[in-house]
Amino acid sequence: MAPLAIRAYTATTALGRGLQAQRAALAARRGGLRRNDLPVLAPGQAPLDCWIGRVDGLEDEALPSRLAQWECRNNRLAWMALQQDGMLDAIAGVVARHGAGRVAVVLGTSTASIAATEEAYARLEDGGFPADLRRSQVHTPHSLGGFVQDATGLRGPCVTVATACSSSAKVFAQASRLIDAGLCDAALVGGIDTLCGSVLFGFNSLQLVSGEPCRPFDAQRNGLSLGEAGGYAVVERAGDGESGLRLCGYGESSDAHHMSTPHPQGLGAQLAMRDALARAGIAPEDVGYLNLHGTATPANDAVEALAVSALFPETLHASSTKGWTGHTLGAAGIVESAVALLALEHGELPGILNSATPDPACGPQIRLDNAQRTIRYAMNNSFGFGGNNAALVFGRA
């Protein structure tokens, strides 16, 4: 594929707002997880006994009044993340070059604004939604895309991708195709997910939530920690001879195996990674850093490590950063792409937080310690329920 220029990128997580906060916490190995203190909607119920990656200050930042109809936790985080790292300037830049009608909005989420729907059900009045939550646009999966389109004034194709935890990795692929087909000249991609009852109690029902901060690839890992996060990137066709960050390749696949268990040999994951490398036109040994999906559930990590060792040499530095942020679900793709891009820009390769004893089943590519090294290409894996896989290759020109 023709590489796409990345004009700007950003992430906001439990580590703080914007890239500098992510970079500083990763370098200092300072995690953002805390004991679950998210209020439960059902009367008389205690929060689940687990750890979460919560974004500070979300409750205190209402949307501007012109956007008040979109008010909800997820859109507040979408708005907060949009204010970081020069995103609005980058958007203004592509609009100035191409016009708002030629810039697409392609965002990923798994929860959308479901927390607002959960709240409406907990506060029913005579069997109906309370007046302040009778807003159709926040009770549907496209709440995120619709909000960001309204907030930015972008008028190209606008879509919300919802393939569970691969959502905001797949948006890069979709935007790349839209640009390639001439349907737009640039795109705002990214994703937002916020903590809510559906994900906390849902993952708990599958017995996938750990009672401790998650320990990716540790021999004693026993489940994931959930987090909330958001991020974006502005992508555009790269000019001839121009330098800067690039999306070099994407790969997508399906496991064709099970709704909530990965393929036992990681065949789908391998397919996605091979496809991304092929599209980027590079060999496995060219990749310097791989941000793993690495949820810290016993099954995911074992299968992913198997797929990675089948494909990459021992020299690869691969890690999961979910010990810092928690599993941010539909936002994991953009957040961990931001981590991969930071590694590419600064040569600071994160290891794994909270994990002490590597699972012997995992190969030498899985690194617990941070490292410093200049790299040419960085990769990010994101896998979702339904066996939905995406892998992205980033580089520098």
Place this chain on the structure above:
Amino acid sequence: MTAATTPLHATIEGIGFWAPGLPTWEAACRFVRDGELPADAPARPSPQLLAPNERRRAPETVAVALDVALAACRAAGREPAALPSVFASMHGDLAITDYMCATLAADPASVSPTRFHNSVHNAAAGYWTIGTGAMQPATALSAGDASFAQGLLDALAQLHSGSEAVLLVAYDSQACGPLAAVSPSVGVLGAALVLSLHPREGAATLELAQIAADATSAVADGPLARRLGGNAMAPMLPLFDALAQSATQASVHAGPGQHLQLRLVPAAAAIDAPTGAPA
């Protein structure tokens, strides 16, 4: 100005359709042409891809999506496992959303693990890839009332980017519970298209003429749009009315102030078309 320099186009190799009273594309076509409804139409879709016990238990959205997807692949003579797929739905499964929110409000620890994993927007895509053994990419998206149009754009872009053929599936379900007042949707509706770039005798073609401002948008007044207009996926029906009527154009809502203008070459005419699509 917003039209692509090379018009995006596709051969419609196969069509699947399911709506209350109209359980196949053939039934929908007869209804559009003659106003005729089949006798003894089944009350719900029955996707043959699933084992009988799973068929009964499958969420409504999964059932309708798998039913129309398989029908479209059979009509196209395509092996389902070979196709990348795009699944579009405005709301996903409203009955599961209602269940999840009601349970969380009352007894959150009792959430059913199966209902939870079925609550993801890509549940239908997941069951499809598992059921057919497809390791090809599958996506699931929503764009509000423009979900079908945005799904079609992604499918056309996938063909442009080198996919041999693409399966596009669109569906929405029946709203229930308190949610029905804010996210209304009546009945269950699904449709699927197998699209490719290969000219095929006896197959209709579609071409994206332009993405235009809504001012000139056609009124959705075909027989299918009138009968099934209450479903959240109804904005796709002008295309299916046009295909059933062998019309030469259709307009589909594509987002705030926008619609897709589609040029159609009906199946019968396509046989004689000098250059339907480039080889």
